[in-house]
Amino acid sequence: QKEVEQDPGPLSVPEGAIVSLNCTYSNSAFQYFMWYRQYSRKGPELLMYTYSSGNKEDGRFTAQVDKSSKYISLFIRDSQPSDSATYLCAMSGENDKIIFGKGTRLHILP
Amino acid sequence: EPEVTQTPSHQVTQMGQEVILRCVPISNHLYFYWYRQILGQKVEFLVSFYNNEISEKSEIFDDQFSVERPDGSNFTLKIRSTKLEDSAMYFCASSPVNTEAFFGQGTRLTVV
Numbered sequence: 041q042k043e044v045e046q047d048p049g050p051l052s053v054p055e056g057a058i059v060s061l062n063c064t065y066s067n068s069a070f071q072y073f074m075w076y077r078q079y080s081r082k083g084p085e086l087l088m089y090t091y092s093s094g095n096k097e098d099g100r101f102t103a104q105v106d107k108s109s110k111y112i113s114l115f116i117r118d119s120q121p122s123d124s125a126t127y128l129c130a131m132s133g134e135n136d137k138i139i140f141g142k143g144t145r146l147h148i149l150p
Numbered sequence: 151e152p153e154v155t156q157t158p159s160h161q162v163t164q165m166g167q168e169v170i171l172r173c174v175p176i177s178n179h180l181y182f183y184w185y186r187q188i189l190g191q192k193v194e195f196l197v198s199f200y201n202n203e204i205s206e207k208s209e210i211f212d213d214q215f216s217v218e219r220p221d222g223s224n225f226t227l228k229i230r231s232t233k234l235e236d237s238a239m240y241f242c243a244s245s246p247v248n249t250e251a252f253f254g255q256g257t258r259l260t261v262v
Binding site: 072074076081082083084085086089091128130132135136137138139140141142143 | 154156183191192193194195198205206208239241248249250251252253254255256258
């Protein structure tokens with residue numbers, strides 16, 4: 041089983057819809073959970089960072105972590121065409137390297 | 151807003167040549183990383199660096215690779231004898247406390 045699983049998509053949704061992106065993981069030592077956005081041939085841009093289980097909201101973005109299910113989600117409300125990008129989940133343990141998912145390609149249709 | 155800067159943005163080199171990729175991490179960050187992304191694939195960890203030494207490295211980071219922090223601001227990745235399969239985007243990242251990392255825009259390395 042891969043350490044971090046993420047559906048590569050592509051995921052196409054109409055403008056204004058709520059987007060749900062998800063990852064599962066197998067390593068119970070992961071404590072820090074991140075979502076990055078990556079445009080083509082650019083570096084990953086940190087969107088959200090959460091520690092342990094729970095929800096965190098920042099503007100139109102909400103990150104959820106369920107450590108009991110080893111499942112994390114990113115929700116994007118009122119999606120815009122400029123949200124079209126690849127979204128990478130990432131996670132790490134204490135004093136450990138960050139492990140990335142493969143990324144989900146998201147297309148927001150005008 | 152502070153950012154990680156990487157140079158050059160694109161490097162073309164012949165197989166067998168040495169390349170040095172340069173990075174200026176965010177000031178006051180203590181942890182530094184190199185990651186690699188082969189076209190169409192996931193972002194892969196190469197090496198982490200803290201307190202002037204390597205703290206962790208992946209199996210990809212073999213004897214052909216080395217990292218240095220030659221002064222208080224730069225952080226470099228050297229590939230001694232490049233191979234075709236080293237062609238990828240190389241990302242430098244830095245972190246204040248070894249949790250979330252902030253990435254540069256990357257150097258696209260093309261080995262011909």
